[in-house]
Amino acid sequence: MSLGQQLAPHLPFLRRYGRALTGSQTEGDRYVRATLEAIVAAPEEFPRDVDPRLGLYRTFQAIWSSAQVDERGEGEDASGDAEAIARARLARIAPLSRQALLLTAMEGFTVEDAAYLIDVSEGEVDDLVSEALAEIEQQTRARVLIIEDEPIIAMDLETIVRDLGHEVTGVAVTRDEAVALAMEDRPGLVLADIQLADDSSGIDAVKDILSEFDVPVIFITAFPERLLTGERPEPTFLITKPFQRSTVKAAISQALFFDQATVPAA
Structure with a gap:
């Protein structure tokens, strides 16, 4: 089975994750497209030592991290009030916390898998999830x-x-x-x-x-x-x-x- 065939069943759910992470269908899909483009451009770099779903999300995480999005929006003109408010809220919560929460609670990854995906220890994943829930519930x-x-x-x-x-x-x-x-x-x-x-x-x-x-x-x-x-x-x-x-x-x-x-x- 080709790599594309292995990844195809997981793409709808990666889109779900990207959208939930960014709060935007457009932005979430943009990161998914960038992920697929990276895989097509360098298939030899795709993680082959893990389940294809894990490899797909790992590649997405690398794209997300490397983008180095200025989540505070400092020095940028927001395209609208909703974006400005989203950026302000993003500035008050650690990106890794949100990722850990969504990967475990929404996408159903184990703590071990989430630790692999965001490159932290399993103990840190638990702490990050707790931090995200506490911060968001207060907001x-x-x-x-x-x-x-x-x-x-x-x-x-x-x-x-x-x-x-x-x-x-x-x-x-x-x-x-x-x-x-x-x-x-x-x-x-x-x-x-x-x-x-x-x-x-x-x-x-x-x-x-x-x-x-x-x-x-x-x-x-x-x-x-x-x-x-x-x-x-x-x-x-x-x-x-x-x-x-x-x-x-x-x-x-x-x-x-x-x-x-x-x-x-x-």
């Missing part, structure tokens, strides 16, 4: 709309949201109910399943909501491949069912981290 509070038709999952999501210190504005089980709730009480974040109770679509519900106002959205689905098709638009934040509480926690924190409407906690 963000929001009102959250949950679009989920399975009662047990909806209850679990409500508990996670409230444990993080956020408020639940409502739980919708259909497209129409979701839109009505969003218009009645505008949320600062939406958690949305794809398939809803009356066979309506959570994707359509989100499109309806976004046509009225901007709000960060996290899709939670058992079928991530339906959203990670390589076509536009694709979500910036995506969680796969069945999920771990830590995965939802990391995604919520990261989505709010980049949202210009988020109010830092006092």
Whole structure:
């Protein structure tokens, strides 16, 4: 099997990671393209002594690190208010902390794998994850709309949201109910399943909501491949069912981290 064939199944999830790390579909995809270009230009340098997925993410990490992005934005003109706010928040949290959190909580890597990917010790990974969670939880509070038709999952999501210190504005089980709730009480974040109770679509519900106002959205689905098709638009934040509480926690924190409407906690 060629290297390309080995890497292909992992590319959608690398795009997910890149987008969550940067808070932008465009920027995340840019780093993924640079990663693939580096592999094509020098295939002999691709790590062959590890699993292809690990090698792919390791190459991405090298590209991310070598870019030396000025995350404080000093001396640069921000392209918009959202970018300026994102840069300000990025300046208050160590990049390695965010990477360690996303690699373990969202991408499902072990502590050992994450240590290899960001080139630190396993003990440091644990410390970095703790630091990231503590910092992000202090920064963000929001009102959250949950679009989920399975009662047990909806209850679990409500508990996670409230444990993080956020408020639940409502739980919708259909497209129409979701839109009505969003218009009645505008949320600062939406958690949305794809398939809803009356066979309506959570994707359509989100499109309806976004046509009225901007709000960060996290899709939670058992079928991530339906959203990670390589076509536009694709979500910036995506969680796969069945999920771990830590995965939802990391995604919520990261989505709010980049949202210009988020109010830092006092």
